[in-house]
Amino acid sequence: MTSQQDLLDMLAQVARALGNGHRLALLERLAQGGASVESLANTTDLTVGNASQHLQHLRRAGLVTAQRSGKQMIYRLTDERIVNLLGLLRQVAETNLAEMERLVSRLFAEDDADGVLEAVSRDELLAGLASGEVALLDVRPEEEYEAGHLPEAINIPLEQLGDMLGKLPRDREIVAYCRGPYCVLSHEAVQRLRQLGYRVRRFEEGYPEWKAAGLPIA
Amino acid sequence: MTSQQDLLDMLAQVARALGNGHRLALLERLAQGGASVESLANTTDLTVGNASQHLQHLRRAGLVTAQRSGKQMIYRLTDERIVNLLGLLRQVAETNLAEMERLVSRLFAEDDADGVLEAVSRDELLAGLASGEVALLDVRPEEEYEAGHLPEAINIPLEQLGDMLGKLPRDREIVAYCRGPYCVLSHEAVQRLRQLGYRVRRFEEGYPEWKAAGLPIA
DNA sequence: CCATCATTCTATCAATTAATTGAATGATAG
DNA sequence: CTATCATTCAATTAATTGATAGAATGATGG
Incomplete structure (x- = not known):
């Protein structure tokens, strides 16, 4: 006979799959966007073998799917709602764990006496884009930009920021974004560009949250 | 130095706290609603010592708080959004794990050739209540009903269902609800009442989801 | 202060999980 | 068919987790 506890055990199995920093x-x-095992191993600093094992763990939990493409195995999220799930987990953790807040503020430690570096909210960004007062800058690696990005965004991967300044407008405020709330790429970009005199702030979310909210992407 | 990985490790710690059926x-x-360790141990079939340990695990993860009240320790959820988090986890698991669906349908196995036992959605329930065509029945234990319930709901704990039939109207459809989507109390009540000739269906959610959605409670 | 009750702490054992290494599989290009 | 590349599998080890039993703590009522 099936009991409610069996269902909770199965839910727990899915939650356990989320319970490892490398898997997150x-x-x-x-x-x-989808990616091969090797590409995933590189961006997460795991060995290929280790990454493969973690990916299979995620697959057993129904969180990702794998599809062979030639020699490579391409992994993808099974469900767009997983982004929402992670976002909610983050919110709950941030509001209820003091330690969490400490770590976040240290990660984004900034010399911001005037508060001008305050991150841009989604609503504020939408308003800025609608009025044409804001230029969008995507600082993720080209591979991720190509897989999908915010409309009208210019792509300058952080490593090439120095070489491609010509692409950036001087007459509008720039809003930089990257992978999500804990991604430091956009934060780093903002700090460097401000030193060069650009008017620039960071979007408080990233591409996945934008997409999961059903907003238009390119 | 703090890295993004430290934050993900901390998120993982919260997820791991959800990764156990007993803790769920x-x-x-x-x-x-809030409850003492002993009460919690009873309703979850755990020993008191074991329940206490799991509750402390949840507390370290910031998911519950404890407050002493006389001899007892009353535990509560720290955050209403935890209900949403669990709901989303459930949705993701149900849509992406075949095994999950199998278990759910077995838990609610019903002899329902006509489809009349189909669960009532939230919107449908709201419409029925607004028009006065529906009577609400809360089949949870009295303790939980007292801690909060849907407006106008009559409380008849499942164990006392036979004794208190007089409280139920014959002229309206009855909608029974209990703790949530996996709670079998309302399902059991519906089966029994239908055998007695009542017009009754079960609400597909429960009290916590109703409350978390910001709907009025009593 | 003492007895009682509710809860937590401590220590222990079994079970599960994560990382590492090296071998095995599967697909492709020559 | 063979060499190569990407990924997975299998075996081992260390670390973490969960359950249990019994001692310890904290609050209450006489």
Whole structure:
């Protein structure tokens, strides 16, 4: 006979699949778009063998699917709602764990006496884009940009920021975004560009959250 | 230095706290309202010592708080959004794990050739209540009903269903609800009442989801 | 203060999980 | 068919987790 506890045990199995920092890193990368095991291993600093095992763990939990493409195995999120699930987990953790807040503020430690570096909210960004006052900058690697990005966004991967400044407008405020709330790429970009005199702030979310909210992508 | 991985590790710690069936059962019970360790141990079939340990695990993850009241320790959810988090986890698991669906349909196995026992959705229930065509029946234990319930709901705990039939109207359809989507109390009540000739269906959600949605409670 | 009750702490054992290594499989290009 | 590349499998080890039993703590009522 099936009992309610069996169902909860199965739910727990899915939750346990989320219960490892490396697997969360893999999911965050997968939220940018599908990728091969090797590519995933590189962006998450795992050995290929280890990444493969974690991906199979996620697959058993129904969180990702695998599809062979030639020699490579391409992994993808099974469900767009997984982004929402991770977002909600993040919110709950941030509001209820003091330790969490400490880590977040340290990760984004910034010399921001005037508060001008305050991150841009989704509503604020939408308003800025509608009025044409804001230029969007995607600082993720080209591979992730190609897999999908916010409309009208210019792609300058963080490593090439110095070489491609010509692409950036001087007459509008720039809003930089990257992989999500904990991604430091956009934060780093903002700090560097501000030193060069650009008017630039960081979007408080990233591409996956934008997409999961059903907003238009390119 | 703090890295993004530290944050993901901390998120993983919260997810791991959800990664145990007994702890999910405790959270489901806590979603009905605060309770003592002993009460929680009873409703989840755990020993008191074991329940205490799991509750402390949940506390370290920031999911519950404890407050002493006389000799007893009353535990509560720290955050209403935890109900949403569990709901989303459930949705993701149900849509992506075949095994999950199999278990759910077996738990609610019903002899329902005509489809009349189909669960009532939230919108349908709201419409029925607004028009006065529906009477609400809460079949949870009195303790949980007292801690909060849907407006106008009559409480008849499942064990006392036979004794208190007089409270039920014959002229309206009855909608029974209990703790949530996996709670079998309302399902059991519906089966029994239908045999007695009542017009009755079960609400597909439960009290915690109703409350978390911001709908009025009593 | 003492007895009682509710809960937590401590120690222990069994079970599960994560990382590592090296071998095995599957697909492709020559 | 063979060499190569990407991924998975299998075996081992260390670390973590969960259950249990019994001692310890904290609050209450006489």
